[in-house]
Amino acid sequence: MSKMKLKIGEFSQMMQVTVKTLRHYEQKGLLLPDEVDEWTGYRYYSLDQMQKLQTIRDLQRLGFSLDEIKDLYDDVSHTPSVRQLTEKIKETEQQLKQLIARRNRLLDWRDSRKEMKTMEKFSIQSLPEIIVASHREVIPNYAAIGPMCYEKIGPEMQRLGCKCPPPGYCFTIEHNKEYTPTDIDIEYCEQVEEMGTDSAIIQFKRLPAVPKALCMKHVGPYERFYESYTEAFRYMEEQGYKVAGQHRTCYIDGAWNQEDPEKWLSVIQIPIE
Template identity: 30%
Template structure:
């Protein structure tokens, strides 16, 4: 057996950390002397300690690691590692977008441009009424994927086919990232029934945003400035029309979103 000091030296983990792992039940010593209270570890426990260290590097929480050690199920561990891998890939993708945005901002500054100045061509249009299938409820942005999945599943059960792009209508005057009155919808050819209604925005101004959604606020700002400059007021809830997205097999930089504001003089 190994003393806690020997185990610490070989595993490169401090004795303070080992005592904490013992306290929380993550890695208990193989033997504790009743007389001295000294902790002793089995040599075989070095592999457990190496696994703990590796899983921590993979951003597993201590409770998650404890569950892995308790079950010793390699199939389950493989599933957990795959899930963590996907989390890392999403994080890397997000960081790459941030780096791209930083590079664009640096280039603007070098050209003596305002990094928050975005060039959007604002147009006006008389929107014809459209029939939509929609779900409206209070939710956060992180809930949208699940909400759309549930809506599309219901449409499939009812054999309702989309006839145009999907959209999100924002009914709250003040937007809350975590809890807002949002209506997710998709244009359909017609019909009647639960969750089916007509949308008649009327006269609108709109602008086209190209790229990821995290920069969509710039389009909203440009439209708001145009509305004030041209002497209009907002006459209804704004909405996003998703013209091109992942379902079209394009990259984030090629996403096309049209933002509409119903307006009046």
């Protein structure tokens, strides 16, 4: 009885795998066609290749890489040993721990953002001591804050290997002695897990704790911060608070993830006593 042969396209359809994947398996020496026509170059697959491909896919689902699977087929047994299975179980348990940790961090981040979006317009909070990656620059206007962050500061922090604890805390401090709509001397700070090595763009420093700060939500473009400052200082006067340090502007949603400036969310933080 002659052996049944399938062209690569037919084999691809029946096994629900792309031709590109089959050629990749062939290049790795993992799944060779049963026959290759020397004149046409057509590749033909048999029932044996079907069974082998099924085994390959099963092993991949169990976490074995293609290189590991090839080693198994180079071996006589064609199946993982008890030692190999034990190692794969340990790897899976480690990956599971990492995924659980990632899920917990994402949950914390999500819950923090929910709290931020639903917080009262004014709140009194303490700001803990933190380590920040800092960048100070004179920018032409407030609209330049977004590009400065994601075109310059972000890539440099990534290059330096900065790790930011969730949910993420970034803010700016203005160093101008008086208001100016242009040539704004601004310092951008983002909380990081540890001190790093300074570069031409990023400097690392430790900021002391702020025992008490008035926090106020600002919704809208940065050019309207004055509206929120007016409200904040009126509230401080009514409550008998005084400014006790340099204010911060914390950014929650901005140009990097929200196109409409009217939906940008920031929090003004003013140390008080």
